[in-house]
Amino acid sequence: MKEALLSIIKDENRIITGPIDPQYLSDNLGRKKGTAEAVVFPVSTEEISGVMRYAWKNNLPVTPRGAGMNLVGSTVPSGHGIVLDVSLMNHVLELDEETFTATVEPGVVLEDFQAYVESKGLFYPPDPGEKKATIGGNISTNAGGMRAVKYGVTRDYVMGLELVLADGTVVMAGSKNRKDTSGLDLKEIVIGSEGTLAVITKCILKLIPKPEDSLSVLLSFDSLKAGIESVRQIIQANLNPTAMEFIERKVIQLGEDYLKMSFPEPEASAYVLTTLDGSRNEINDHLEGLRKVAKESGALSILPLEDKEEAARVWKIRGMLVKGVEAVSEQEPLDIVVPINQIDAFVNFVNAFEKECGMRMISFGHAGDGNVHLCVVRGDRDDETWEKELDANLTVLYDKAYALGGLASGEHGIGLSKQKYLLKASKPENIALMKRVKAAFDEKNILNAGISYNV
Structure with a gap:
C-alpha cells in the first residue's frame, strides 16, 4: 500500500x-478504537x-478526519483501510469582502478563522464549544453552539463546498451566490453527513459584519423551571439574545471545583447565562427589556457582566x-435536543431518573434551541x-427525548x-432513503463505512 x-x-x-499513533484510530474521547x-x-x-481513486479501485475503507475533536466515534476507522487526515489543508484561500465570503480549506481551525475574520471587521457566527475543531469537522457534523439561538448553525453559513466523491471525482456544490434554486442543493446533503458521502476539500463560507459590542448577563433563579420559562418570554419579547445557556447550581459546582474559580450568585438553584450583541444603543435597550422580563419571570437577580x-x-x-x-x-456525553418548551420536562425527568437508576447524570445546555x-x-x-x-x-x-418530540x-x-x-x-422508510442517498454518493460504501446506516 x-x-x-x-x-x-x-x-x-x-x-x-508503520505503527499508527492511537490518536488517529479514535476520537477526542479516545475510548473507541479502530483499525x-x-x-x-x-x-x-x-x-x-488520487487517494480516493486508489481506495475505490481496491475497495479500501477511508475515514476522513480533521482535528479529531469528535465525541461520538465518527473518526474511528474500520477495516484495513486509510485514515485521511486533512489537518495540513489549513489555509484561508480567499477573503472576499465584496461578497462577504471566505474560501477556506477544511483543516482551518475554527478559533483561528474567527480571529482572522474579526481582525478584518467581519464575523463568522457559528460557535461550538470546541474552538480547536476544524471547519471541515464543523460542517461534517453541522456544529451548532451557543450562538445558534440568534445566528443559526454551521449549515446557515456554508454557501459552497468543493467535494471529492468516493471514486475520486471532484465536484463543486454551491457558490458565492446568495440564492440558488438551480437543481438539487447537493451541499445541503453533505452538511452533517459525518464524512459518509464525500470528502470536503474547500468551503465557501458566509460572513457578516462584526457586531459593535456584546454584553453577557447572568440571570439567577430558585428553580430550573422558572429559568426555562424566562427563556421563552425573552425570545417572545424580541430581545434577540445571541446565546442563552441554562445551568443548574449543582453542575456549576463541578466547573468551580475543576478551575478553582467562583461563580456569581451562589445562592441560586439555576441560571440562565445570556449574551446581547449589536450596537451599544441596541444592547442598552435590550438590557432594559431583559431586566423587565427577568423580573416578571421571578429572577432572583439580573447581573450584567460589564467587567x-x-x-x-x-x-x-x-x-x-x-x-x-x-x-x-469517565462519562458518556449526550447532546439530545428537544422542543424548547420541553427542556424543563426533560431535565426534570433526567433528575428523577438519576435517583431511580442510581447513575449520576449532569445536564446543562443551550436553552434557546432546546439542546440539552x-x-x-x-x-x-x-x-x-x-x-x-x-x-x-x-x-x-x-x-x-423522542416521546417529547426530540432527537438523538x-x-x-x-x-x-x-x-x-x-x-x-427512525422510521424504516427514512433509513431506507438514507441508504439510497449513501449509495448514490458511494455505492461501494468505503467512506466512513461504520456509520453509514448499513446495519
Whole structure:
C-alpha cells in the first residue's frame, strides 16, 4: 500500500504505514478504537482525489478526519483501510469582502478563522464549544453552539463546498451566490453527513459584519423551571439574545471545583447565562427589556457582566463543565435536543431518573434551541456493569427525548455511539432513503463505512 500511496502523495513524511499513533484510530474521547493500515496527510484536492481513486479501485475503507475533536466515534476507522487526515489543508484561500465570503480549506481551525475574520471587521457566527475543531469537522457534523439561538448553525453559513466523491471525482456544490434554486442543493446533503458521502476539500463560507459590542448577563433563579420559562418570554419579547445557556447550581459546582474559580450568585438553584450583541444603543435597550422580563419571570437577580474579566471567568466555568465531570469520572456525553418548551420536562425527568437508576447524570445546555448536554457518569462501575447499565439507561433517556418530540443529537452527530438509538427511533422508510442517498454518493460504501446506516 505504501508504494501506491507514495505515487500519489510523493512525500513519505506525509504517509504512515508503520505503527499508527492511537490518536488517529479514535476520537477526542479516545475510548473507541479502530483499525487502519495507513494514515495520509494530503495538502491538495488532487492528492485527495488520487487517494480516493486508489481506495475505490481496491475497495479500501477511508475515514476522513480533521482535528479529531469528535465525541461520538465518527473518526474511528474500520477495516484495513486509510485514515485521511486533512489537518495540513489549513489555509484561508480567499477573503472576499465584496461578497462577504471566505474560501477556506477544511483543516482551518475554527478559533483561528474567527480571529482572522474579526481582525478584518467581519464575523463568522457559528460557535461550538470546541474552538480547536476544524471547519471541515464543523460542517461534517453541522456544529451548532451557543450562538445558534440568534445566528443559526454551521449549515446557515456554508454557501459552497468543493467535494471529492468516493471514486475520486471532484465536484463543486454551491457558490458565492446568495440564492440558488438551480437543481438539487447537493451541499445541503453533505452538511452533517459525518464524512459518509464525500470528502470536503474547500468551503465557501458566509460572513457578516462584526457586531459593535456584546454584553453577557447572568440571570439567577430558585428553580430550573422558572429559568426555562424566562427563556421563552425573552425570545417572545424580541430581545434577540445571541446565546442563552441554562445551568443548574449543582453542575456549576463541578466547573468551580475543576478551575478553582467562583461563580456569581451562589445562592441560586439555576441560571440562565445570556449574551446581547449589536450596537451599544441596541444592547442598552435590550438590557432594559431583559431586566423587565427577568423580573416578571421571578429572577432572583439580573447581573450584567460589564467587567470583561468577570464575564470571561463565568464563560470559562461554563465551557469547562464537561472537563470538570471528566476530572471526577469517565462519562458518556449526550447532546439530545428537544422542543424548547420541553427542556424543563426533560431535565426534570433526567433528575428523577438519576435517583431511580442510581447513575449520576449532569445536564446543562443551550436553552434557546432546546439542546440539552447530558453527562452520564460511570463512577466506580466495572467494565461489564458500566456497559450493561449505560445501554439500559441511554435507551430510557433517548426514548423519553423522542416521546417529547426530540432527537438523538443536536450538534455532535450520530457516529458509532448513537447509531443504535437512532435506528431504533427512525422510521424504516427514512433509513431506507438514507441508504439510497449513501449509495448514490458511494455505492461501494468505503467512506466512513461504520456509520453509514448499513446495519
